[in-house]
Amino acid sequence: MIRLVSPARLRELGILGMNRRNISFIGTHNRRKNYRLADNKLATKSAALSRGLPVPKLYGTIESQSQIKSMAAQLADKPSFVIKPAQGSGGKGILVVTGRADGLFVKSSGLVIDEREIQKHTSNILAGLYSLGGRNDSAMVEALIDFDPRLQDYSVEGVPDIRIIVFRGVPVMAMMRCATHASDGKANLHQGAVGVGLDIGTGQSLHAVQYNRIINQHPDSGKGFADLAIPHWHQVLDLAASCASMTGLGYLGADIVLDLQGGPMLLELNARPGLAIQVANQAGLRWRLAAAAEIADRTTDQAEKIQWACEQFTREPAGQLDLVIN
Amino acid sequence: MFSTRVQAILVASMLIGLGLGLTLYKAISLGFPLLPGEYRDVWTLESKINFEPSAKGPVEIELRLPEMLTGWTAADEHFASSGFGFAVIDGPAETMAGAENAEIAESSGQKLTETDRRARWTRQQLERPTTLYYKLQIYRSVEPQPLPAIVPPIVPPPLLEEDQLAAMERLVAKLDSVSSGPESFTGLLIQEINSQSPDQDTLFLLSSYREDSAVVILDVLAYRGISAIRVRGIVLEDGRRRQTLSSLIEIHGAESSIVFNPKTAATGLPDNFFVWQRGDSAILNVMGGRNSSLEFALVSNRLPAKTLIGMGQASPEIDFLDFSIYALPVEQQGIFKGLLLIPVAALIVVLMRILVGVRTSGTFMPVLLALAFIQTTLVVGLMIFIALLGIGLWIRSYLSHLNLLLVSRVAAVIIVVILLMAILAVISYKLGLDQALTVTFFPTVIVAWTIERMSILWEEEGGYEVLVQGSGSLIVAVMAYLTMSNAVVAHLTFNFPELMLSLLGVILLLGKYTGFRLSELYRFRDMGRLK
Numbered sequence: 001m002i003r004l005v006s007p008a009r010l011r012e013l014g015i016l017g018m019n020r021r022n023i024s025f026i027g028t029h030n031r032r033k034n035y036r037l038a039d040n041k042l043a044t045k046s047a048a049l050s051r052g053l054p055v056p057k058l059y060g061t062i063e064s065q066s067q068i069k070s071m072a073a074q075l076a077d078k079p080s081f082v083i084k085p086a087q088g089s090g091g092k093g094i095l096v097v098t099g100r101a102d103g104l105f106v107k108s109s110g111l112v113i114d115e116r117e118i119q120k121h122t123s124n125i126l127a128g129l130y131s132l133g134g135r136n137d138s139a140m141v142e143a144l145i146d147f148d149p150r151l152q153d154y155s156v157e158g159v160p161d162i163r164i165i166v167f168r169g170v171p172v173m174a175m176m177r178c179a180t181h182a183s184d185g186k187a188n189l190h191q192g193a194v195g196v197g198l199d200i201g202t203g204q205s206l207h208a209v210q211y212n213r214i215i216n217q218h219p220d221s222g223k224g225f226a227d228l229a230i231p232h233w234h235q236v237l238d239l240a241a242s243c244a245s246m247t248g249l250g251y252l253g254a255d256i257v258l259d260l261q262g263g264p265m266l267l268e269l270n271a272r273p274g275l276a277i278q279v280a281n282q283a284g285l286r287w288r289l290a291a292a293a294e295i296a297d298r299t300t301d302q303a304e305k306i307q308w309a310c311e312q313f314t315r316e317p318a319g320q321l322d323l324v325i326n
Numbered sequence: 327m328f329s330t331r332v333q334a335i336l337v338a339s340m341l342i343g344l345g346l347g348l349t350l351y352k353a354i355s356l357g358f359p360l361l362p363g364e365y366r367d368v369w370t371l372e373s374k375i376n377f378e379p380s381a382k383g384p385v386e387i388e389l390r391l392p393e394m395l396t397g398w399t400a401a402d403e404h405f406a407s408s409g410f411g412f413a414v415i416d417g418p419a420e421t422m423a424g425a426e427n428a429e430i431a432e433s434s435g436q437k438l439t440e441t442d443r444r445a446r447w448t449r450q451q452l453e454r455p456t457t458l459y460y461k462l463q464i465y466r467s468v469e470p471q472p473l474p475a476i477v478p479p480i481v482p483p484p485l486l487e488e489d490q491l492a493a494m495e496r497l498v499a500k501l502d503s504v505s506s507g508p509e510s511f512t513g514l515l516i517q518e519i520n521s522q523s524p525d526q527d528t529l530f531l532l533s534s535y536r537e538d539s540a541v542v543i544l545d546v547l548a549y550r551g552i553s554a555i556r557v558r559g560i561v562l563e564d565g566r567r568r569q570t571l572s573s574l575i576e577i578h579g580a581e582s583s584i585v586f587n588p589k590t591a592a593t594g595l596p597d598n599f600f601v602w603q604r605g606d607s608a609i610l611n612v613m614g615g616r617n618s619s620l621e622f623a624l625v626s627n628r629l630p631a632k633t634l635i636g637m638g639q640a641s642p643e644i645d646f647l648d649f650s651i652y653a654l655p656v657e658q659q660g661i662f663k664g665l666l667l668i669p670v671a672a673l674i675v676v677l678m679r680i681l682v683g684v685r686t687s688g689t690f691m692p693v694l695l696a697l698a699f700i701q702t703t704l705v706v707g708l709m710i711f712i713a714l715l716g717i718g719l720w721i722r723s724y725l726s727h728l729n730l731l732l733v734s735r736v737a738a739v740i741i742v743v744i745l746l747m748a749i750l751a752v753i754s755y756k757l758g759l760d761q762a763l764t765v766t767f768f769p770t771v772i773v774a775w776t777i778e779r780m781s782i783l784w785e786e787e788g789g790y791e792v793l794v795q796g797s798g799s800l801i802v803a804v805m806a807y808l809t810m811s812n813a814v815v816a817h818l819t820f821n822f823p824e825l826m827l828s829l830l831g832v833i834l835l836l837g838k839y840t841g842f843r844l845s846e847l848y849r850f851r852d853m854g855r856l857k
Contacts, residue, residue, distance in 0.1 A: 004847040013854050019680060020840035120729050127732040129782065191787070212852055282853065 029250025
């Protein structure tokens, strides 16, 4: 027998459903003309650069099939790099090269591929294989994130990223997504990645969830999640909150990575962030969103918004705990 | 200004109210039953007379109107005759000197019927090819009945060339030796004429006659001294356009008459055969015109018995009917019959996606699938679709290996799908599985895109996601199909198209639904329980 939870219980927990997200948040607060900046990673990157927000370094873009032949030569001096579609979604079509061996390329999974494979992958990106609706796309080549060793064993075969939901400039909920062997190095929760709920106030882990089950350690590395704390947490929150004014999107998900040298960097933005973050936090979004709306009504100053959010959306007895579920 | 939510609710409730109000008015004041049941199948026959004027001068077209035999009753008839003088004449046919008989016409001129109604269009001058319309609505008021008995006409033996005569004599002698009476003679004759390998005499007769084989059959019967006449009429098939008159052969025995199908030798008058005329006289006479043809478009509706009775008289109900779908030409009525079901299917998709949260591949792809299922029937349709999808995905996986550009890859998949459909049709036809021929009703391009999308989904998210979305699409398609093929739904959408307004209102309301989906009650089932 399939076990269901009653809608009343979900309301009590403050869970945000897909229909309400679409109508009351995305439909109301995200204007369609602002989507472009989030949907196209190249546009996101140039907007971030013009505001001085840190992003992974762009080596170059490939816009036509004719450029593909010369790309290997141009990348000769780069031992590692990442090729991704500018308009991809959900981490699709990302090829990570971590090093070279005998003129061949080593992928993050350890697999060795040749130049032809790289060209074929890029050609697929341009043809729109990984883009929404199969539109023609361009490929971008970025520097590989040299991720902070403090997060070393929390993610296997892929870079861990931090997803923060920002509503009207207020960071509302956060999680770290850790790739596993089962998720094939992708940070996609329903493919088996681990979602770690993060305390907005401190950047410390709340709990980790894989396949809808609470786990205490990474299934592959065995590293325990209990003592996970994100370094540079305040910078992470500040970077995420800056994206709201940059894009004009009222409801967005910012994906941030931690680089050893560069610190927190903006990886990509999402104008339709998913609901799985609620599972990772074991908490509903609705009351937090209502509280965030109050904060945004009270102040327009970004630092103040973050300050309020840190006080309200935390376990530490610092603010009005009555607004927080669990 | 109202918030969008209030606006949506206001507009939606107005639409729902309007739709329900109109429906209730029709149901209560005009007596349209809300449920099918006291219904009659009403056939609308639209006869189209096409012809070209042959020279300057007057044009006269005469169409013999059918008699209501074998249990049929006419509900309504209508003539379109703009620019023509028009009259309906009762009485014996005058011979029209110099009239060019239409291809249907065969003038042996024997009068077999009591009444003889004809419609006559006249015009002094005509420049361009013209089409005249005669629309007739009929229904069965009583159970199908045999053709009324008539005095067997004495048919004179045919006038033939000598060699034809000799051939006919041998054929009759051969058939006589194996038959036991007029009935079995006729049956054997029809089988002989239609057989794959007729003997020399039959072959000669068939080739020396210019007309259809029914004429040969009638002549042989006349030669043999069996009283036989041709029965012309229309095979009633819903949604047919460009239907032409078919012939049956009626032979008169000692006490009763028997009707034969001149192609299959099957006896008896089929229930779906509407008799237009018995006997061989011309149905269409065109004077001052040429290249005339007579075609029929057919559509079947279920109409309340009560309305049918009212249709003969001039009452306000008819004025109202003039503003309904029934006022349209028959061909368009047939199209709307299908079209009006699509909103219901769209509602099913909306319900399943917003309230249940079923994931489908392509938002309205299930509707197109359901429309195809209506043509193919459910089980056959499902099997064909799964076969197409399976083989298509398999071939697509090879194309993916070839590393092609997207557009040519999708084009290649389209061609593969069409090839598969052709192969499936040919193989199943050879195996005698006629149902699989309906494979052509599947929207090719949609199937190709579905294969493409599923294949990408497979590469990116794995076979499980393909299974989820594929079965989601199929479940929604099946539900849409079941709803669309429901008799009550078909009845309501066609007879009360104003219900579409209410449907629109409901869909607007659903578009503002912010509650949980059924799937979310499962997805978040462990929330708050894990710790």
